[in-house]
Amino acid sequence: MSRRFIAAAAQLGPIARDEPRRDVVARMVRLVEEARRRGVSWLVFPELALTTFFPRWFMERQSEVDRFFETRMPSADVQPLFDAARGAEIAFHLGFAEKVDDSGVERRFNTAILVDRAGRIVHKYRKVHLPGHRDHEPQRPFQHLEKRYFERGDLGFPVTTVEDCRAGVLICNDRRWPEAFRMLGLNGVEMVMAGYNTPRHYPLAPEHDRLQDFHNHLCLQAGAYQNGTYVVGAAKAGVEEGCELIGGSCVVAPTGEILAVAATLGDELVCAAVDLDRCAEIKRNIFNFAQHRQPDTYGLLTQGVGQL
Numbered sequence: 001m002s003r004r005f006i007a008a009a010a011q012l013g014p015i016a017r018d019e020p021r022r023d024v025v026a027r028m029v030r031l032v033e034e035a036r037r038r039g040v041s042w043l044v045f046p047e048l049a050l051t052t053f054f055p056r057w058f059m060e061r062q063s064e065v066d067r068f069f070e071t072r073m074p075s076a077d078v079q080p081l082f083d084a085a086r087g088a089e090i091a092f093h094l095g096f097a098e099k100v101d102d103s104g105v106e107r108r109f110n111t112a113i114l115v116d117r118a119g120r121i122v123h124k125y126r127k128v129h130l131p132g133h134r135d136h137e138p139q140r141p142f143q144h145l146e147k148r149y150f151e152r153g154d155l156g157f158p159v160t161t162v163e164d165c166r167a168g169v170l171i172c173n174d175r176r177w178p179e180a181f182r183m184l185g186l187n188g189v190e191m192v193m194a195g196y197n198t199p200r201h202y203p204l205a206p207e208h209d210r211l212q213d214f215h216n217h218l219c220l221q222a223g224a225y226q227n228g229t230y231v232v233g234a235a236k237a238g239v240e241e242g243c244e245l246i247g248g249s250c251v252v253a254p255t256g257e258i259l260a261v262a263a264t265l266g267d268e269l270v271c272a273a274v275d276l277d278r279c280a281e282i283k284r285n286i287f288n289f290a291q292h293r294q295p296d297t298y299g300l301l302t303q304g305v306g307q308l
């Protein structure tokens with residue numbers, strides 16, 4: 001693939017709790033078809049794109065929680081997405097809840113994969129920064145139980161060369177942590193794909209609800225600029241099971257400029273022209289790590305979790 005191509009965020013509107021995966025996949029396939037018509041080469045679906053954002057509920061029984069997890073990828077329900085993307089010669093990012101059997105131990109992660117144009121899974125990332133809380137907090141208008149339902153990701157912050165692109169993944173809350181972006185930057189990333197499910201209402205600081213869209217773009221733009229990388233942010237958006245999720249899916253240039261942004265809170269393709277060689281404008285100059293970084297002065301960054 002040329003290093004100049006069209007990348008797109010495939011924003012998804014709300015997914016109902018009981019919406020069958022095959023119906024969600026049909027919505028995604030429609031976005032793949034539109035992407036093909038618009039000459040897209042890379043398509044980014046959101047975090048946990050196959051189901052509703054289930055950490056918003058406290059569920060006692062593990063069997064009920066596990067309904068939202070994938071044990072095979074692609075499953076029969078998801079296969080049509082892989083087929084449509086391969087037919088359209090489109091590489092894509094997909095976020096989903098992953099349940100694996102690790103030598104007899106069940107493990108559960110908030111995961112995202114990259115699939116190349118031939119339909120091969122060539123990259124996997126498991127979310128490291130799990131926001132929210134572990135125990136039921138009934139006083140909240142909705143829960144955010146990622147710390148309960150997922151383990152912390154155990155794959156680090158890998159960057160893989162896919163279709164001649166140094167590609168990396170962050171998942172939702174990860175994008176708020178500059179250390180996560182910098183880990184990808186130090187691995188030479190040229191395009192970061194970041195799916196997210198971000199409620200507008202943040203119960204612990206409701207005065208920030210009005211700032212959620214600003215904070216979203218602030219994080220994506222800063223991450224892009226400070227690491228000389230493109231960023232594609234893809235939202236699950238809209239009022240999903242009574243919970244308002246922000247949209248704002250976008251494509252950000254290595255300069256930090258937003259090249260394209262969603263205009264709705266529904267299923268929407270957000271396309272922009274990418275020229276990966278433009279990353280060098282930043283990586284070779286203002287953020288030339290070899291010339292300007294001073295890691296021997298940053299010891300505190302990895303010594304403990306930090307002060308309040």
Ligand code: ING
Binds near residue numbers: 201
């Ligand atoms: N969601 C949110 C995010 O980091 C959140 C959690 C919401 C944090 C609002 C701060 C404010 O975008 C996920 N899934 O990480």
